[in-house]
Structures are given as structure tokens and as C-alpha cells.
Amino acid sequence: MAQAVCILIVEDDADILEAMKIILEDGGYAVTWAMDSAEAWQQIKEELPDLILMDVMMKTPDEGFQLAYQLKNDPQYSSIPILMVTSVTQKTGFRFSPETDGDFLPVEGFIEKPVNPQQLLSKIKQLLQKTNK
Amino acid sequence: MTDLIQQKDVSEEGADLLQSLQWLIRLHWLAIALIFIAILFVQHIFGLGAAYSQLWLLTGVILFYSMGFAVLGWYLSGLPQLNQKHITWTRCSIFVLIVLDLIVLTLMIHYTGGAENPLVFFYIFHMTVAGIMFSRRTAYLFSLLAVCLLGLMLSLEYFQIVPHYHMNGFLPVELYREGSYVLGLGIIAAITIMASVYLSTTIMTRLRRRELELEQARQALLEESRSCEISLAQLNQLHKEKSEFMRKVAHELRAPLAAIKSCLQVAREYYPAELTGKPREMIERAERRSDGLSALVKDLLNLSRATEFSLAANFQLLQLDKLLKTVIEFCRTNAQELGVQLESQLAPGIEIMGDPQGIEEVFTNFLSNAIKYSPKNTRVTVTLRTDAKWAYICFTDRGIGIGPEDMPLLFTEFFRAKNAKALHVEGTGLGLALSRRIVEAHGGKISVESTLGEGSAFKLQLPIKQA
Missing domain, CATH: 1.10.287 (Helix Hairpins)
Known part of the structure; x- marks a missing residue:
């Protein structure tokens, strides 16, 4: 049997992280996690994940965006699909629409918080199929 | 009283004085006309004997200085702004005018019979004017001057230092040499003159005190309204912070x-x-x-x-019928689940400037409320129409309705009607408050008509975009 697909969760809220771990492990994925950008870089360098699930607001309101931007501009990592977990639309009131502003940040997908387990799994499945994993 | 005048600003004081001067000059025209007619009557109708040439001369003198002061008044009233110097001029003019009047009046009395002429009581007019226009002290000074002038005239005539002009045909006897009469006349005239000054200054003092009180009350009111403005600003700030x-x-x-x-x-x-x-x-x-x-x-x-919607940062052109259709489709599943029919009559082509998310939120709020509180197998109707200025959107249901006691609180934060709470436990009580704020930020209005147990109609009014 092929090695399980590895997903890196970058999330600073330990409780949400725990919930996501349960959802993803139940979905049959191997899960690693990081609670900030530095930890995330360490994890990525240790083992290249097949997909990154990333929170936008961590220590700073745009830490997730920064990390995603760095990854997408690094040829070594730019192929890793990123799914941004965000509540930025409702939280800040500024209109960040994945449809219209997606070009600005070329990540593979967005999902709204609080995350619905079925939605999360189907979105991940969809992204992985797209990138042939 | 002088304090009061000092409290008012200079131009206001000047305007008041100038008005007094002009009033006094108008009175002079009237007096000259009356003197003119009186002399004509006395000379030609009654044929009384008097020193007519002197009287005509005196009338000319009054006419002359009256014209002089009239020119001064006309010049001052043409100025855009009266300064302190102009005010002093005006005040002196009135003073001089009254002094001249008193002298001329004394001379007139002298030439028309002196002690025998009841004209002596005409001093009262001047005393009243002085009492109105000047301070109590100045008014008494004038009365003193009047008494002195009268006393001087009576004495000079009595001691025959000046000739006496008897008014032939008016009094059969000459009285100016009757010591007790002249003394009596002098004392009575002096008392009358003093009394008239006393009365007019007393009335004026009271009036001025009232005026001062009124002015103080006005100032207090102004201060109050200023502090109200400050409180309002603080309240607004507090609201913002909240x-x-x-x-x-x-x-x-x-x-x-x-x-x-x-x-x-x-x-x-x-x-x-x-x-x-x-x-x-x-x-x-x-x-x-x-x-x-x-x-x-x-x-x-x-x-x-x-x-913060009032900032209008996100305002854009919105087609109301399209927006309403989207909202109706969004709510349709929910309505079907609850067995509520949705109907709409939407006039096409109505546009407003607004925040798309905000307006959609308002429509969704009203429509989902109408559905939520409707019994099975009833209808919810959405209509959109317009006139020259407004777009009218109406959400009508046959639901539980709103009791009259709940009406005033309907749009208050966290308020939920009793019957609404009984029907659905959930509900934040913020939906209508939010809708009202959004609609008001768009310059619109919301009104409700409802009968308990029969249904409600929420009417929304938004200003349309003027072509």
C-alpha cells in the first residue's frame, strides 16, 4: 500500500488544530502540524507535505498570507497545494474574495472558518486530485 | 443702567442712540408744525396780542437747529459701522438738542406772556424725553436747568429787568408782578418738572432692569445650549467608542x-x-x-x-429587482421546508446607490423573518415599486403579527417580541436593529404595519439614484 498522503496543518489555535487532526487522520491522511511560520518552515524542510492547510490569522493578522506568499515564490515549494482557512471576509469587513482576488495570492483554495468536516475533506480530496497526488 | 449699555457691544449701543436721536428729530418736525399752526391761530383767528416777530424768529431757530441735527442723523445712519466717536457725537447731540429746546421754550413762554402763560407745563415733555434717554442723574440735571431757566425768567420779569410781553385778549389782568402768584407758579412748576423726571426715570430704571434680566437669561440660555452641544458631542464619541x-x-x-x-x-x-x-x-x-x-x-x-456605513465607501449601483430575486431564491428552500409560498411583484430597472452586502443583508433579514413567523400554507409577498424619488419594497406575511405594545421596541437592539420568542427560541434580536441602521445609513426609512395574529407588512423606502 502506498504511503499515506501527508498534510501539514499550520494553525495557532491548539483546539482547532486538535479537531482538524482528528478529522484528517480519520480521513486517512498522515498529519503533521506547526503552530507558527517558523515551525512550519522546519516541518516543510524535514518532510515535504503533499498539501498544506493554513490559517490566515496567527501571531499577526496576515501571517498565513505571508507564509503562503513566501512558499509560492520559492520554486522548491511552489508546487505544494495550499488550502487557506480563513474567516477574513467576515472578520475584517474588507472584501477578500477568492474568486476575484485569488490571482493576487495564487493559493489553491480557500475554506471558511468554522470548518465543516465534510466540506474540508471534500475540498482536500478535490485539490489532491487536481495536483495528481 | 450704564453697565447694561457697556455690556452691549458698541455698534448695538450706537444704533440705539441714533434711533433715539432720529425719533427726537421727528418729534421736532411735529412740534414745529404745531407751533406754526398755533401762532397762526393766535395771531389771525383769535387776534391775541403777542411778540409775533420774536415768536416767528424762535420758530425759525428751532427749524434751523432741527435741520442741523437731522443732517447729522442722516449722515450717521449712512455709515456702515458706528465707532465710539460717533456714539459720543450722537449722545452730545441729544444733550445739546434738549438744552436748546429748554432755552427756546423758556423764550417762547417769555414772549407769550411769561408767568401768565400755562405753556410752562410744556417742560414736562422734555423731562420725560430726558428721563427715557439719559441716566437718572442727567435727567435731574435737565430738570434743574428747566427750573433755573423758568425761575430766571420769572425773576427777571418780576424785577422788571427784562420787559414783560402781555398777551392781550388772553388774560384781562397782568400777573407777573404778583409776588405770591409768581412764587406759587414757580414752586408748582418746579415740583411738576421734578416729579415728571422722577416718574419717567423710575419707569425706565425698571424697564432697564427687566432688559438686563432678559439679557442675562438669554446669556444663560446660550451657555446652556453650548454645554448641550458639548454633551451631545461627548455622547456621540461615547457611542462610537461603544x-x-x-x-x-x-x-x-x-x-x-x-x-x-x-x-x-x-x-x-x-x-x-x-x-x-x-x-x-x-x-x-x-x-x-x-x-x-x-x-x-x-x-x-x-x-x-x-x-460606519455612512462613510459610503462601498456604495455602488444596485439593481433592486435583481438583488431581490437573488434573496428570494436564497430563501426559497427554507420557505418550501416550512410550507410557505413565496410571491413577488418586482418592477424592473429600479436602481439605488448602496452597499451590496448591507442591502442584501436587510432584504434577507426581512424575508427570512416573514417566512420564519408564517404558519404553514400561507403566502409571503415581496413587492418593489417606485416613484420619482423613492424605491418602495414591501414584505407582507400572514404570520403571527406584532402586538401594539411591542411596536415601539421593535427596532431596538436585543428586543424580541413575546410571541416571536414563544414560536422560535433562537433569534438574536439584532436583525431589525441592524436593518434599520443599514437603511438609515442609506438615507432610507422603515415602517411597519401589523395586526396581532393576522400578519405584518414591513415597508422599506430607499432613495433611488437620480438619472
């Missing part, structure tokens, strides 16, 4: 709430074997309540955001 605080709190609540919901959902969905019976039920209860809390936080955020 809504800012509310938004911060709501933000801070969102993250832990999301975590709670995620944990509860995972517990319920991923551990079906461990979670059965009562524990599962309790988890489900907790999940329902956290859903309600999420809705509340979302509404709180929207509410504080609606306060």
Missing part, C-alpha cells in the same frame, strides 16, 4: 467560538461509539447553543459595521 468596543469584543469571541464548535462537531461526528445517550444529547445541546452564539457574534459585528 460600537468600537463591541466590535473588538465580537472579534475576540469569534476565535474561541470557532474552536468550541469545531471540537463539539468532531466529538459528535467522529466518536459515535463512545458518544451515545445522554452525553451525546448534552453535546448536541452545547452545539446548538454555540450556533446561536455564532449568529449573535455575527450580528454584533454587522451592527457595529453598519454604524
